[in-house]
Amino acid sequence: MDKFSIEGSKTLHGSVDISGSKNAALPIIAATILCNKPCTINNVPDLADIVTMLKLLENMGCQYSFSNNSLKIDCSKLQSTKAEYDLVRKMRASILVLGPLVTKYSQAIVSLPGGCAIGVRPVNLHIDALKAMGAKINIEQGYVHANAKKLKGAEIYFDTPTVTGTENIIMAATLADGKTTIYNAAKEPEVVDLANFLNKCGAKISGAGSSTIEIIGVDTLKGSEYEVMPDRIEAGTFMCIAHATRSSITINNAPLYCMHSIIDKIQEAGADIHIKNDNTVVVSHSKFLPVDIKTFVYPGFPTDMQAQFTAMLTLAQGTSIIEETIFENRFQHVAELNRMGANITISGNKAIVNGVKVLYGAPVMATDLRASASLVIAALAAENTTEVLRIYHLDRGYEFLDKKLQKLGAKIKRLPQ
Structure with a gap:
């Protein structure tokens, strides 16, 4: 220390x-779970939280190399859909793997997150939104267990704007059946950066940066090269x-x-x-x-x-x-x-x-x-x-x-x- x-x-x-923005890079890295091909993410800051996210994905079977702020990552062959407590407890943003895992692999087991001690930051908004899309979710022994044969597009209303909640549902909706509309969405520029990355990979997302975001589900996402804001x-x-x-x-x-x-x-x-x-x-x-x-x-x-x-x-x-x-x-x-x-x-x-x-x-x-x-x-x-x-x-x-x-x-x- x-x-x-x-x-x-x-x-x-x-x-x-x-x-590069930590708060933009973390969800973009989580979003590579959705891609069937390798991605190159540039301007990624060399930070402890970035390393934690990469270790989390590596533990699930992703392969990556990271040097000179350039990340090459391939999450096309995951071997596990479980995000272990030992890594998730270090960083609240780890919850961002929940949406990508359940929409692509039909299941996810993600530890409830930790992070800075600045107050309660519940994930109930994420969970309620995924339930509205057809996921079956239980919380057991500190883990969120989510299952869905195929997520369905839905109208999601957030009681309060949530950045990670908006990002999680954007990612979940990219491979869902039909159209998902998020109302009272977070407008942060980091949300826009995530949407821009996903669109470059083949997603159909519109409205990012406004309070209403629309996502049309697609069958697959390709890899791409992208620069973090x-x-x-x-x-x-x-x-x-x-x-x-x-x-x-x-x-x-x-x-x-x-x-x-x-x-x-x-x-x-x-x-x-x-x-x-x-x-x-x-x-x-x-x-x-x-x-x-x-x-x-x-x-x-x-x-x-x-x-x-x-x-x-x-x-x-x-x-x-x-x-x-x-x-x-x-x-x-x-x-x-x-x-x-x-x-x-x-x-x-x-x-x-x-x-x-x-x-x-x-x-x-x-x-x-x-x-x-x-x-x-x-x-x-x-x-x-x-x-x-x-x-x-x-x-x-x-x-x-x-x-x-x-x-x-x-x-x-x-x-x-």
């Missing part, structure tokens, strides 16, 4: 390349780093088309953003203003950026109100930020962030993926040295973050804990 030692209060400069959350994290440290950073490959809510709030906080050549963003400090934020489903402000903004706004000149509407347990980073001199109080699902003039280095412990990023942001802006413990959470979602920060001039070291 490693930790970061970060010497803060350094001005950063230079450019950073944004990696850049990670909007990593890009937003580097914007927060730039503003918190009063720096100017050029951010390459940011998917600006799906980052409007993030960019709007960064600018509202006083940062200057200049777009060059449609794919480069320069963020530089001017003044530091408080901002009120309410997380919401896309295209609203993403919950995955809440912790990073909380850390950044600890240094704003005034009071910010941050309301978390997606997960009920996503302020675990607040206590650690307060250890560094922040002035944050929690009231229900709101964090009241009273800006302070300076943060101070301290030993802090990460509790989940985005909380880890928030502590790194605070450490980079703080005086003296901060130790961030349990950074294995960070390695789940940020590719070589320490190396990217070192390139920008940060004094950050990865050390054994």
